[in-house]
Amino acid sequence: QAAARALARSRRRAAGAAVASAVADGARLALARIEKSQADAHGERQQAEQASHGRGGELKAVRARIRELSEELDKVVGSAHGAEMARATRRMQLEQIAARAAEEFGVEAAALIGEYGPEVAVPPAEDGQLATAYDRAVQERRAQLAQRQLDQLGKVNPLALEEFAALEERHAFLVAQLEDLKKTRRDLLTVIKEVDDRVQQVFGSAFEDTAREFERIFGLLFPGGEGRLLLTEPDDMLATGIDFEARPPGKKV
Template identity: 30%
Template sequence: LAADRTTWQTRLDQLEAAESGLAAEGERLHAATQATAARVDELRTAHQACAETMNQATERARTARGRAHAASEALHRAELRQTQAETELQLHESTLDSDYPGLTMATAEAQAEPIANRAEAAAELQTTREAMAALGEVNLGAPEESRRVGERLEFYAREQADLARARDDLLTVMADLDAVSRERLARAFDDVNREFDALFRRVFGPNGHAALEWTDPDNFLESGVEVLVEMPGKRTQNLNLLSGGERAMTTITLLLSMFRVKPTPFCLLDELDASLDEHNLRQYRNLLTEFAQLSQFIVITHNPETTRAADTLYGITMAEPGVSRAYSYKPPASTEN
C-alpha cells in the first residue's frame, strides 16, 4: 500500500505539475488570443482603410477615365475642325486664285478688314460678284474709250454751259420783251378804251358809256377782256347781256375804235349788219364811209342800205344750178348819207 501511495502521490504531483503547466499554457494562450484579437482588429481596421482607399482610388480612376474620354473626344473634334479648316482654307485659296489671279493669301490677309456682320458682308459680296459678272469680259480698249467718253463729256459740259448762258440770255430778253409788251399793251389798251368810249357816245348818244376792263388786272398779259356797256338810261352791264342789235353795234364800235388807234390796210366784215335795225344800219353805213378813208373795207352783206356806202359792188349769182357767176358794179358817186 505504501508503494501504491507513493505511486499515486507521484502521479498526483505529476498531475498537479501538469495542471500548473496547463494553467500557464492557458494564460499564455489567452494572452496570445487577446494579442491575436487585437491584431485582427488592427488588420480589420487596416482592411477597411485599404477598402476606402481603394474605393477612392477607383472613383478617381473612373473620373480620370471620364476626363480622358472627354479629352479624347475633344481632341477628335478639334482634329475634325482642323481638318475642316484646312479644307476650307484650301478651298478659299483656290477660289482666291481663280477669282483674283495674282492675289496671294498673305496679301489678302494684309488687306483684310474686320467684318462686323458676316451675313451682310456675304450679301454685299454676292452683289459685287453679280455686278462684276454683268460687266462681262475685261475690255482692253476701256482706257481709250474712257478717254473718248471724257472728251465728249467735256464737250457736252461746254455745250451745257453755252445752253445755260443762252437760256439766261433768252430769259433776259423775254423779261425785256415782257416789260415792253406790258407797257405797249397797257398804252394800246388805254388808247382803245378812250376811242371806244368816244365812238360809243357818238353812236348811242352822249349819255352812253363803254369801257374795257381786264379780268385779271395783275397779270393782264394773260388776262381776258370784259366789255362793259352803259346804254343811255340803263345800268352798266356786260356785252353778252345786250340785245342782238345793241351787241352787234357795240362790237362794230369796238372794232372801229381799234382801227382808229392802229389802222390796217384792209378789213373784212362778214354780215355784221344782219341784226341791225334801220337806225343802226344808217349809223353803220356812215361809219363805214368815214373809216374807208383810213382802210379798205371788204363787206359781205345782204342789206341794200349797207351797199350804199360801197365804192364797188361784187355780186355772185347762180343762173344755173351748180354754176356760179360773179359780176361787179361801180355805182355813181353820191353825196347822200
C-alpha cells in the first residue's frame, strides 16, 4: 500500500510537472506574442507620429497659404472699394456738370455730348474754314474767349425762348377768345335787333288796335266827344310813352 501511494504521488507529481511545463510553454508563447504586438504597436505609433508630423507641416503650409490669400483678398477688396469710390466721385462730377449745363445753358447732358463731344468735329469759328478735330487746349482757349464775350453782353435769360413761346401761345389763345367774343357780340346784336324789330312790330300793331278801340269806346261813352291815344316819341317805339287826349261833347279842350 505504501508503494502504491508513493507511485500515485509520483504520477501526480509527473502530471503536475507536465502541466506546469505546458503552462510555461504557453506563457512563453503568449509573452512572445505580446512582445511582438508591442513591437508592432510601437512601429505603428512611430509611423503615425511621422505621418502626424508630416500633416502638421502640410497644415502649416495650408494655413500660411490661407493667410497669403486673405491678404491678397483684402488688397483686391480695398482696390475694388477705391475703384468704386473713384467711380462714385466721377459720377457725382458728371451730375454736377450736367446740372450746370442745364442751369446755365438750358441744354441736357445727352444733347450736349451728342453735339459737342470729343468725337464730334469742331465747327469752324469763321466762314470759309474747315471743321477740325477736337483739341482740348484749343477749345479751352475758345471757351475762355467766349466766356469773356458773354460776360460783356451781360446776363442772358436762358429761358427766354420758352417764355416767348408761352407768351405767344397765350397771345394766340387771347386772340381766339377775343374773336369768339366779337362773334358772340355780333350774334347778340343780331338777336337784339331781331327782338327790337319784333317788339316794335308787335307794339305798333297793338297800339293801333288799342288806339282805334279807345276812340270807338270813348265815342260810345261820350257821344259827340272825341278821344284818342298818342305816342310821345313815335319815331322810337322802344322808348316812347303814351298820352291820351279827351274832349267831352260841347267842350273845347
